[in-house]
Amino acid sequence: MNITFHGAAQTVTGSKHLIKLDSGTQILLDCGMFQGHGKDTAKLNEDFGFNASEIDFLILSHAHIDHSGLIPKLVASGFKGQILATPATYDLCKILLEDSANIQESDAKYLNKKREKQGKQPIEPLYTKKDALLALTFFKKIKYETIHQVTNGVKLIFKDAGHIIGSASVHLDITENEKTTKISFSGDVGRFKDLILKEPATFRQADYILIESTYGSSLHEDAIAAEDKILEIIRDTCINRKGKVIIPAFSVGRTQELLYSLNSLELKGKLPDVKYFVDSPLSGKATLVVKAHPWNFNEKVQEVLKVDEDPFDFKGLRYVEDVEESMALNDDHSPMVIISASGMAEAGRVKHHIKNNINDPNNTILMVGYAEPSSLAGRLLNGVNPVHIFGEEYMVNAQIKFLQSLSAHGDQADLLRFLACQDKSLIKKMFLVHGEIKTQEIFKEKLMSEGYHDIEIPTRHQSFEL
Missing domain, CATH: 3.40.50.10890 (Rossmann fold)
Known part of the structure; x- marks a missing residue:
């Protein structure tokens, strides 16, 4: 199998990570929107880097738009699989995706008024409210701590990530050719002393870990x-x-x-x-x-x-x-x-x-x-x-x-504590995602000083064999 990083790679938004199995099954982790990139934002959101109709399953870590915001576009582009999320994530997506669609339609309408005066062709919104409502019909709700058979040879369990209501770290056990590979994706890791939410949950030993790194170089105040x-x-x-x-x-x-x-x-x-x-x-x-x-x-x-x-x-x-x-x-x-x-x-x-x-x-x-x-x-x-x-x-x-x-994101100490349940020697490779490159380089050095090894900072659209 292999994994390709189509977003949140050396940047914080646009979370999208695609796992392709030897059997041909394709599993997408998150389908987030790029945000805050100025004039480049629209272009980044137009190109998935993959064929939406070929994706079999989307596993959603949480509802924030930089993780969920391109789901309506995914569906409008031909996705017909299942979207697996926690019940609270589904409840939040019901309001967030519709709101995002309203923004896309409103922005397109505003820009088209200008384009008409300039004699330019009108543009289409990234997606519409109709697309957002259709996307909600693809969701399947999975509770925390419940082992879910995604498809033959693929098991999923969501663990509470403590980031926002419904946020989850994603843990996949994938069996191919009589060999099981354990992949863990942190999603966004919350604080261990959060004002409102429970702390991030521990998880079983992983072979490969995708870990967010938003504040991997700094420590928050209490x-x-x-x-x-x-x-x-x-x-x-x-x-x-x-x-x-x-x-x-x-x-x-x-x-x-x-x-x-x-x-x-x-x-x-x-x-x-x-x-x-x-x-x-x-x-x-x-x-x-x-x-x-x-x-x-x-x-x-x-x-x-x-x-x-x-x-x-x-x-x-x-x-x-x-x-x-x-x-x-x-x-x-x-x-x-x-x-x-x-x-x-x-x-x-x-x-x-x-x-x-x-x-x-x-x-x-x-x-x-x-x-x-x-x-x-x-x-x-x-x-x-x-x-x-x-x-x-x-x-x-x-x-x-x-x-x-x-901040709802864990700092460097929180991220290290999140990983503390792992035997470092058994981790084959770690991927740092959802962070600025300078922050990721500092976090990588810290992880290596703590005894972690073989750490990658993927670029956008970069693939790795697992």
């Missing part, structure tokens, strides 16, 4: 300390300077962690009395899905649930649904906190909030997760000034803050 830093930033911005805190946050995972932290501050009587908005209809729907899967919560959250039936709600919190109400927030100059998608500030309402508030030195733009360097969030974090937003130039006068401790 997630518990994030609560105090959020409080400090709100007090300084909203109370002392009478400004706004704008927080680009992914709808799944980060938004819920922020709400949980703010709710915790209210329970302690510390939450400042200002306005709080979640300006993302998708985030509201995602929070409902998270609430519907409480068995994924860790023991601390289980204890909170005994005294607070909703740990993601607090006095003064409002969800903004319609566009008019979102736009009205820009005319309201009172102190407030706005949590809005997307996390990289590349699309959605948060991009408008940043545009309208970036000139005011009394405001703070708070980043709480990973951002591709070329994305708007990445450029702000890297000190680019001025920045271009919607084709216009804006001076960055607002304060730019970064709270890495809320």
Whole structure:
């Protein structure tokens, strides 16, 4: 058999790894969208690097768009196999893929207006809402810790990855020619001291491991300390300077962690009395899905649930649904906190909030997760000034803050702890995926110093015999 890395290879987004068996069966691990690559993004998402109609099974680690976002395009391109995912991942995909389709159609409509004026032919959206709804019919839900016979000679088990609700590490036992090969794919590994979720689960010995490396070169601050830093930033911005805190946050995972932290501050009587908005209809729907899967919560959250039936709600919190109400927030100059998608500030309402508030030195733009360097969030974090937003130039006068401790990705210590259940001498090869090349090179050196060996950093479309 062989494996080819078609995405998240020396970059963080676009997760797609294709296993081809000697029998001809093809198993795709994730089908994610590339994000935050500027003008190159559309081109990257057009080319799978494989024939969609030849894929027999798609095994999905979790619902984040950089892992699931090209599933509708896969189906529209001829895929007719099964999509295997956890129940919570399916529930999240129901809202995330439809939302992504709406964005594709909206972007195409906007661009076609410009193209018409330029006398150019119209373009088609990457996929449509119809494609997204059709894709959902291909899903088969598999619970954690359940051995599932994918096909003859292929067994699958999902283990809790602790990254977002429903996230899983993927473990395949593939028997060919009377020999069993054990492949493990980490998906995205969560924190071992996550605010909300259980820690990543241990897994059986593997021959080959695909391990994410987003923060393989760094260590996070304690997630518990994030609560105090959020409080400090709100007090300084909203109370002392009478400004706004704008927080680009992914709808799944980060938004819920922020709400949980703010709710915790209210329970302690510390939450400042200002306005709080979640300006993302998708985030509201995602929070409902998270609430519907409480068995994924860790023991601390289980204890909170005994005294607070909703740990993601607090006095003064409002969800903004319609566009008019979102736009009205820009005319309201009172102190407030706005949590809005997307996390990289590349699309959605948060991009408008940043545009309208970036000139005011009394405001703070708070980043709480990973951002591709070329994305708007990445450029702000890297000190680019001025920045271009919607084709216009804006001076960055607002304060730019970064709270890495809320990241849903494990840091170097978490990744090493995730791998600690393995006998290093029995691992035939490790592949570092889902990371920037400089980070991966540092992580590779660390792994080798810990006794791991034969570690590859694949490039896009690179194949290896297993």
